[in-house]
Amino acid sequence: MAAADELAFHEFEEASNLLAETPDAVTTSGSGQLTPQGHVAVAVDSGGSYGAEEEVEESDKTALLQEKQQPGFWTFGYYQSFFDVDTCQVLDRIRGSLLPRPGHNFVRHRLRNRPDLYGPFWICATLAFVLAVTGNLTLVLAQRRDPSIHYSPQFHKVTVAGITIYCYVWLVPLALWGFLQWRKRVRERVGPYTFLETVCVYGYSLFVFIPTVVLWLIPVPWLQWLFGALALALSAASLVFTLWPVVREDTRLVAAVLLSTVVLLHALLATGCKPLPLEPLAPPPQATSLPLNLLPPPTPRSQVT
Amino acid sequence: MAKAAESSGEPGTTSPRPLMRDLKAVGKKFMHVLYPRKSNTLLRDWDLWGPLILCVTLALMLQRSSVDSEKDGGPQFAEVFVIVWFGAVTITLNSKLLGGNISFFQSLCVLGYCILPLTVAMLVCRLVLLAEQGPINFMVRLFVVIVMFTWSIVASTAFLADSQPPNRKALAIYPVFLFYFVISWMILTFTPQ
Numbered sequence: 001m002a003a004a005d006e007l008a009f010h011e012f013e014e015a016s017n018l019l020a021e022t023p024d025a026v027t028t029s030g031s032g033q034l035t036p037q038g039h040v041a042v043a044v045d046s047g048g049s050y051g052a053e054e055e056v057e058e059s060d061k062t063a064l065l066q067e068k069q070q071p072g073f074w075t076f077g078y079y080q081s082f083f084d085v086d087t088c089q090v091l092d093r094i095r096g097s098l099l100p101r102p103g104h105n106f107v108r109h110r111l112r113n114r115p116d117l118y119g120p121f122w123i124c125a126t127l128a129f130v131l132a133v134t135g136n137l138t139l140v141l142a143q144r145r146d147p148s149i150h151y152s153p154q155f156h157k158v159t160v161a162g163i164t165i166y167c168y169v170w171l172v173p174l175a176l177w178g179f180l181q182w183r184k185r186v187r188e189r190v191g192p193y194t195f196l197e198t199v200c201v202y203g204y205s206l207f208v209f210i211p212t213v214v215l216w217l218i219p220v221p222w223l224q225w226l227f228g229a230l231a232l233a234l235s236a237a238s239l240v241f242t243l244w245p246v247v248r249e250d251t252r253l254v255a256a257v258l259l260s261t262v263v264l265l266h267a268l269l270a271t272g273c274k275p276l277p278l279e280p281l282a283p284p285p286q287a288t289s290l291p292l293n294l295l296p297p298p299t300p301r302s303q304v305t
Numbered sequence: 306m307a308k309a310a311e312s313s314g315e316p317g318t319t320s321p322r323p324l325m326r327d328l329k330a331v332g333k334k335f336m337h338v339l340y341p342r343k344s345n346t347l348l349r350d351w352d353l354w355g356p357l358i359l360c361v362t363l364a365l366m367l368q369r370s371s372v373d374s375e376k377d378g379g380p381q382f383a384e385v386f387v388i389v390w391f392g393a394v395t396i397t398l399n400s401k402l403l404g405g406n407i408s409f410f411q412s413l414c415v416l417g418y419c420i421l422p423l424t425v426a427m428l429v430c431r432l433v434l435l436a437e438q439g440p441i442n443f444m445v446r447l448f449v450v451i452v453m454f455t456w457s458i459v460a461s462t463a464f465l466a467d468s469q470p471p472n473r474k475a476l477a478i479y480p481v482f483l484f485y486f487v488i489s490w491m492i493l494t495f496t497p498q
């Protein structure tokens with residue numbers, strides 16, 4: 001079975017390469033679970049490219065054997081459809097978000113219009129815990145250098161970090177999706193992404209911050225800025241390359257404003273995660289190094305670095 | 306709870322037999338966690354008494370004795386409770402959403418019981434902290450916590466891994482890893498004042 005699975009995966013790759021070369025092609029794909037081997041058919045659609053998104057979804061659904069119509073949102077099966085991913089698919093999506101390429105649209109290329117909620121949810125959870133743990137570690141390391149700093153586990157940081165990150169990954173895509181829906185009438189060719197696809201893109205784009213936050217433990221300031229800039233560049237590039245096909249149909253002004261807002265919000269989140277240099281004053285504990293800063297608006301302290 | 310329900314005696318009796326039976330069941334499951342083999346005992350006769358006892362013990366031991374514990378920011382009793390139970394529920398939901406064929410309470414039971422090694426680690430850490438602080442102290446605690454963390458993961462994987470389809474095992478196990486990592490972190494960073 002492993003060989004058959006590998007065959008299916010290779011066929012996927014070939015199809016994705018074909019799709020990247022001929023953006024007008026429409027693929028139908030079968031899920032590896034339902035068919036013994038992956039079933040991939042490539043048909044060239046002469047009519048138009050992304051406007052045929054609804055047809056892609058329809059043919060996707062009909063191509064999947066035994067897939068009936070979507071269950072209602074009050075059933076458990078509805079939510080199960082968002083966790084319908086395998087380990088290799090999740091790893092593939094993470095790789096896709098780490099290495100954004102200008103031609104490759106994350107939603108079309110990696111998600112293939114089948115967003116999942118597993119990735120965003122657990123990436124956010126991991127990021128929140130890693131932030132809290134590294135914040136704690138920064139304090140410990142600082143205290144060893146300068147014993148006047150008061151150490152405490154600062155456990156509530158987990159709650160703050162978690163709420164901030166989850167709000168970011170849910171509310172910003174909601175606003176973005178709403179805005180794109182509102183502008184839908186301006187674009188003819190390119191259909192907007194669904195809400196879950198947007199959430200998926202944002203969630204996976206946050207993955208690069210996890211190793212960055214760990215690397216921020218190295219107490220060399222210019223190295224920290226370098227890592228931060230690198231992570232922000234990768235993450236924002238992933239977002240921008242995904243949004244570009246949808247937004248380029250719009251007027252220049254709207255496109256520019258939208259993309260710069262997206263990048264700015266992302267930069268704010270990155271700044272919020274970056275540890276601040278520690279001040280060696282002892283009392284009171286709140287005034288000393290809070291490695292986690294809250295998200296917008298950035299306090300004056302964060303400007304002093 | 307399943308056993309208690311089916312073993313209810315006549316109304317009004319205060320016979321100790323159901324209690325002893327429950328305690329024995331809990332003890333048997335502790336043994337299964339400490340020596341994990343592939344067996345169905347934890348899954349077949351699930352109960353939540355064991356996890357409750359372990360969770361309360363852990364939360365009590367993580368309390369600090371200092372007066373200004375509010376400012377120090379260590380986890381309060383309720384926080385530990387919420388983390389353990391909320392974490393276990395989230396992992397169970399995740400496992401079910403991924404298509405696992407384990408029931409909700411069975412999964413809670415397994416996750417709760419597999420906190421036992423970490424509770425033992427907490428006990429050992431508290432005893433070690435009675436000695437003088439220093440790097441050796443820390444290394445001993447680190448070693449104990451790492452060993453118990455690995456034990457918890459191995460124990461819960463032995464019980465939970467079979468319930469997932471093979472191409473999603475890693476997806477279902479990773480949240481368990483994160484859960485026990487967070488608890489281990491809470492244990493390791495515990496410093497009494």
